[in-house]
Amino acid sequence: MGVPKRLTEMQQRFAEFLVFGGPDGPMTKTEAALAAGYSPKRARQEGSELTNPKLSPLVVKHIGELKEERLRKHEVTYEGHVAELARLREAALKKGSFSSAVNAEANRGKAAGLYIDRKIIKTGKLEDLSEQELEAKMKQILDDYAQIIDVTPSTTSESSLPKPEES
Numbered sequence: 001m002g003v004p005k006r007l008t009e010m011q012q013r014f015a016e017f018l019v020f021g022g023p024d025g026p027m028t029k030t031e032a033a034l035a036a037g038y039s040p041k042r043a044r045q046e047g048s049e050l051t052n053p054k055l056s057p058l059v060v061k062h063i064g065e066l067k068e069e070r071l072r073k074h075e076v077t078y079e080g081h082v083a084e085l086a087r088l089r090e091a092a093l094k095k096g097s098f099s100s101a102v103n104a105e106a107n108r109g110k111a112a113g114l115y116i117d118r119k120i121i122k123t124g125k126l127e128d129l130s131e132q133e134l135e136a137k138m139k140q141i142l143d144d145y146a147q148i149i150d151v152t153p154s155t156t157s158e159s160s161l162p163k164p165e166e167s
Helices: 009-020 029-036 043-050 057-073 078-095 098-112 124-128 131-144
Strands: none
Touching (some): 009 029, 029 043, 078 098
């Protein structure tokens, strides 16, 4: 018999229902087969066969393509995220919702790495330390582990490189 060269309408609908779901949300293979128009007596079997790459390679390939399309559609990138926050800020300003505009701008700053949340949680022996002692301890840790903790990119030039010691 051989492998078909094209998907049937029912196979395409099955793949779409399986990947995107129906009006009530995600669907199982059996539900997708029923929604696509397959016989209720064979829906479970059809759902299994249509997702088997040995039996239905074109359907499995189409399902994979639809899943990739769905992922691309909802992909979050830094540029897109910041642009969307800017759009929300502008919409809030036009409506006079200054609180929403400030929140959108603050979230843009957080996404860009301009803000750092600072929390002091006292546990164990740290409870006995005062806030000044805690700050001194944190400074000491930052100094001791500066090379590990510092994640900001730096540009190296010959003047900033350490000079070899003279003997």
